[in-house]
Amino acid sequence: MPTTVAQSLVSGILVGALYGLAAVGLSLVFGVTKILNVAHGELLMLGGYASFWLFTLLGVDPFGGIPLSMFALVLIGLIMYQLFFSRLIKLPTEDKIRNSLLIGFGLGLILQNIALRLWTADNRGITTAYAGATFTVLGVRLPYVRVASLVIAFVFLLALQLFLRRTYIGKAIRATAQDWEAATLMGINVHGIYRLSFVLGAALAGAAGTLVAVGYSVEPVMGMHWTLKSLIVLVMGGIGSIAGTLVGGLILGVTESAAAIWISNYRHVIGLAIFILVLLIRPQGLFGAKEG
Amino acid sequence: MTAKKGISLALLVAGVAALWLVPSMGVSDSLLNLLILMFIYTMLASSWNILGGYTGQVNLGHAAFFGLGTLVARILYTGGRPLFLALLAACVVPVAFSMLIGIPAFRLRLRGDYFTIGTLALSQILYITIGNVLPKITYLPIADIQNYQLGPRYHIILASALFTIGVAYALVKSRLGLGMVAVRENEDAAESLGINAFAHKLLALAVSAFLGGLTGGAYAYYQTSYYFNYTFSPPWSLEPVTMTFIGGVGTIHGPVIGAVFFVLLKEWLVMKVGEYHLIIFGVLFLLVVLFLPGGLVEAWERIRRVFTHRPAGKIVLSPSAEGSDLSGNSLASERKEVPMI
Amino acid sequence: MLELEGVYAGYKDLRVLWGISLRVGEGELVALVGPNGAGKTTTLRIISGLLKPTAGSVRFYGCSLDREPPHRIVEMGISQVPEGGRIFTGMSVEENLELGAFTARARREKEQRMKWVYQLFPRLEERKNQRAGTLSGGERQMLAIGRALMAQPRLLLLDEPSFGLAPILVEQMFEMIQEINQQDVAVLLVEQNVRAALELAQRAYVIENGRIVGEGSGDALLSFESVRSAYLG
Ligand SMILES: Nc1ncnc2c1ncn2[C@@H]1O[C@H](COP(=O)(O)OP(=O)(O)OP(=O)(O)O)[C@@H](O)[C@H]1O
Ligand SMILES: [Mg+2]
Numbered sequence: 113m114p115t116t117v118a119q120s121l122v123s124g125i126l127v128g129a130l131y132g133l134a135a136v137g138l139s140l141v142f143g144v145t146k147i148l149n150v151a152h153g154e155l156l157m158l159g160g161y162a163s164f165w166l167f168t169l170l171g172v173d174p175f176g177g178i179p180l181s182m183f184a185l186v187l188i189g190l191i192m193y194q195l196f197f198s199r200l201i202k203l204p205t206e207d208k209i210r211n212s213l214l215i216g217f218g219l220g221l222i223l224q225n226i227a228l229r230l231w232t233a234d235n236r237g238i239t240t241a242y243a244g245a246t247f248t249v250l251g252v253r254l255p256y257v258r259v260a261s262l263v264i265a266f267v268f269l270l271a272l273q274l275f276l277r278r279t280y281i282g283k284a285i286r287a288t289a290q291d292w293e294a295a296t297l298m299g300i301n302v303h304g305i306y307r308l309s310f311v312l313g314a315a316l317a318g319a320a321g322t323l324v325a326v327g328y329s330v331e332p333v334m335g336m337h338w339t340l341k342s343l344i345v346l347v348m349g350g351i352g353s354i355a356g357t358l359v360g361g362l363i364l365g366v367t368e369s370a371a372a373i374w375i376s377n378y379r380h381v382i383g384l385a386i387f388i389l390v391l392l393i394r395p396q397g398l399f400g401a402k403e404g
Numbered sequence: 405m406t407a408k409k410g411i412s413l414a415l416l417v418a419g420v421a422a423l424w425l426v427p428s429m430g431v432s433d434s435l436l437n438l439l440i441l442m443f444i445y446t447m448l449a450s451s452w453n454i455l456g457g458y459t460g461q462v463n464l465g466h467a468a469f470f471g472l473g474t475l476v477a478r479i480l481y482t483g484g485r486p487l488f489l490a491l492l493a494a495c496v497v498p499v500a501f502s503m504l505i506g507i508p509a510f511r512l513r514l515r516g517d518y519f520t521i522g523t524l525a526l527s528q529i530l531y532i533t534i535g536n537v538l539p540k541i542t543y544l545p546i547a548d549i550q551n552y553q554l555g556p557r558y559h560i561i562l563a564s565a566l567f568t569i570g571v572a573y574a575l576v577k578s579r580l581g582l583g584m585v586a587v588r589e590n591e592d593a594a595e596s597l598g599i600n601a602f603a604h605k606l607l608a609l610a611v612s613a614f615l616g617g618l619t620g621g622a623y624a625y626y627q628t629s630y631y632f633n634y635t636f637s638p639p640w641s642l643e644p645v646t647m648t649f650i651g652g653v654g655t656i657h658g659p660v661i662g663a664v665f666f667v668l669l670k671e672w673l674v675m676k677v678g679e680y681h682l683i684i685f686g687v688l689f690l691l692v693v694l695f696l697p698g699g700l701v702e703a704w705e706r707i708r709r710v711f712t713h714r715p716a717g718k719i720v721l722s723p724s725a726e727g728s729d730l731s732g733n734s735l736a737s738e739r740k741e742v743p744m745i
Numbered sequence: 746m747l748e749l750e751g752v753y754a755g756y757k758d759l760r761v762l763w764g765i766s767l768r769v770g771e772g773e774l775v776a777l778v779g780p781n782g783a784g785k786t787t788t789l790r791i792i793s794g795l796l797k798p799t800a801g802s803v804r805f806y807g808c809s810l811d812r813e814p815p816h817r818i819v820e821m822g823i824s825q826v827p828e829g830g831r832i833f834t835g836m837s838v839e840e841n842l843e844l845g846a847f848t849a850r851a852r853r854e855k856e857q858r859m860k861w862v863y864q865l866f867p868r869l870e871e872r873k874n875q876r877a878g879t880l881s882g883g884e885r886q887m888l889a890i891g892r893a894l895m896a897q898p899r900l901l902l903l904d905e906p907s908f909g910l911a912p913i914l915v916e917q918m919f920e921m922i923q924e925i926n927q928q929d930v931a932v933l934l935v936e937q938n939v940r941a942a943l944e945l946a947q948r949a950y951v952i953e954n955g956r957i958v959g960e961g962s963g964d965a966l967l968s969f970e971s972v973r974s975a976y977l978g
């Protein structure tokens with residue numbers, strides 16, 4: 113029994129780091145542009161397929177191919193932003209959020225159906241030579257791929273944190289998120305910053321999608337699932353806090369795994385229920401400060 | 405003016421009567437089925453529109469209300485209860501459920517997007533839970549299937565659709581409806597005029613859930629078999645939103661036009677391009693949200709104006725359609741028009 | 746260096762400015778005074794490009810600003826200190842100043858510039874690693890001005906820099922503005938504190954209901970009867 117508990121704790125942490133990475137892109141985009149992109153999960157899905165096909169057709173190692181799938185998502189994100197979301201950018205915040213929800217909703221539908229048509233509804237995993245390999249620590253089995261994914265997720269989050277704290281552009285992004293008008297008066301091209309943030313969010317979704325594909329699997333309908341996970345984490349972690357996002361992801365992962373010991377069919381319901389509770393009790397997030 | 409109104413009313417009555425008589429004209433079952441689908445989708449879109457169109461609270465989980473309606477009606481009806489009771493329960497249960505999120509969300513004055521993602525999450529909870537608890541196909545009672553009659557179903561569903569539109573119309577034309585629109589346009593201004601935003605939003609939600617549940621009840625009575633959780637699946641949340649926007653959000657006839665258009669286009673597209681119709685529909689939806697926020701209703705108004713050379717009375721659905729300052733966001737938000745109450 | 750000619754502007758269907766014309770010369774300190782809601786802030790927003798005129802023209806060193814986005818206008822040498830300062834409260838004092846030097850031109854000489862700002866406002870240097878949100882009202886105004894100076898402006902637009910300050914601080918603030926002006930930075934100063942502004946300024950404009958109703962040297966306006974009765978009590 114204790115090993116079972118430890119095992120599910122560990123798998124909760126492993127998947128939780130991916131929740132964190134999935135959510136951080138959504139959080140970045142929302143924090144800066146006030147666009148709530150509910151097609152974020154579909155971006156993740158596309159990232160997963162990118163690495164799946166790179167592996168299947170060209171034999172590109174999924175981990176080595178992360179930059180490629182990120183690049184693919186940069187392009188897709190750019191197109192998505194230029195064609196659709198950029199048209200909302202000048203609206204008052206409330207209308208912008210509402211319309212972005214609608215646009216994201218429609219885009220999610222479109223992308224999911226395109227994926228269904230192109231790649232069928234099959235659930236696909238990336239079966240590298242090392243796919244099934246595990247090692248054991250204190251009786252807990254750890255798949256190499258997922259542990260590597262955890263490390264990579266941490267590296268990405270850390271890199272993003274450093275980028276936003278230390279670089280000029282990163283500071284400009286934070287400034288724009290806080291007060292776009294004051295940021296303009298600093299000579300910052302806020303529209304450029306909006307575009308950059310959106311594309312960065314898409315690239316992060318591409319990375320997360322790859323890790324999901326390699327550690328778990330991909331299918332066209334996974335988008336909604338990952339959007340919800342990201343939203344849950346976003347609400348728990350508070351907007352604009354990378355550390356909060358990571359902790360939120362880990363908590364969600366562990367809670368789900370713990371719940372799955374007793375009620376395995378409801379692991380995804382648990383997260384959603386927490387989500388609703390947090391939404392109603394602490395809308396500013398468990399860790400986040402009040403917005404503004 | 406009154407003469408014109410009289411003519412419209414006469415046309416309406418004649419149209420409804422004609423629709424009512426369709427089954428007795430010896431038409432094919434496939435035509436009846438098509439019409440029934442139109443009625444059901446009309447109800448689905450109209451019920452969504454009451455909350456989404458008139459108070460601006462975007463519900464991305466309408467499937468929860470629809471699904472609960474089907475579930476309750478189906479269980480009661482297959483359990484031998486009378487149809488009327490089954491339909492009534494199908495309306496009431498979703499209302500009770502809607503209060504679960506409505507009361508806390510609106511009382512806390514959460515921002516609209518919190519309500520939106522909350523509804524998305526709730527509908528997913530139901531979808532997964534029902535899939536776990538009732539992972540089976542549900543069939544109509546044997547007696548019903550052996551002796552399946554489209555005619556009575558047609559009439560009951562048509563009556564439900566007329567009831568739905570009637571309720572929507574009555575609500576929107578009442579003081580309450582005006583209050584709802586005021587809340588949509590500017591909640592603070594509405595409150596300062598003495599409009600209770602909380603009560604108005606909650607009422608709209610309740611009516612939307614009630615009619616969404618009725619839609620589900622009608623569907624449950626109509627379909628011979630489906631998986632229990634099918635009616636909770638995401639498309640049932642997506643479709644009312646897309647239909648309403650394509651038709652014309654925040655109007656009475658918009659959702660009707662959107663639903664008829666949706667069913668016909670789907671029928672036609674499925675023949676032409678198979679499953680690609682969902683992609684085409686998604687694109688259409690995006691185009692409407694971005695470029696034609698008033699949907700087909702607005703398009704029609706514009707065309708008519710070109711021919712009758714009427715001066716343009718602009719339809720402004722969200723104040724966002726107006727320009728704001730060069731670089732950005734918030735100028736317009738501080739000054740929205742509030743309709744006179 | 747700056748010329749506004751017949752500028753009309755407004756928000757949505759509300760017209761606020763009705764043909765404003767004014768100019769600021771090289772190195773000049775010009776005040777713009779008027780009652781609440783007269784359109785002072787709106788005028789500054791027009792100059793910095795946050796709002797575009799519906800008619801009329803804005804020229805800076807002879808170049809039209811009509812089509813320039815606000816971030817380009819900063820690059821050209823106009824910095825605005827917005828009403829209330831609008832500092833980035835979530836960031837440190839130093840980060841705020843760094844952001845002030847965001848334009849390519851300013852970034853090159855960031856270090857020297859920051860030294861100068863710290864000289865002007867030693868308070869800021871003491872608190873450079875503190876979160877800007879923890880600053881007092883006066884310190885916030887200093888930071889807002891310092892941040893604007895980081896961009897190496899030729900023209901500084903100040904929107905009520907003395908707002909909410911204690912009288913003694915107001916005096917200091919005006920001295921500071923004079924000092925900045927003496928460094929060959931032209932200043933367009935919007936103030937509620939009409940007497941002090943007119944005493945400080947070489948020239949001044951009086952704006953009412955979106956129209957310029959008076960113009961002259963600061964002293965002349967100080968003795969101008971209608972101004973006296975309206976603003977100086
Ligand atoms: N964002 C806005 N949207 C709509 N109207 C605005 C906006 N900003 C200002 N106004 C209106 O424009 C007019 C002029 O405002 P402005 O801020 O320019 O005045 P001001 O002279 O700076 O006043 P104060 O001394 O109070 O700062 C006012 O009537 C105000 O209500
Ligand atoms: Mg002002």
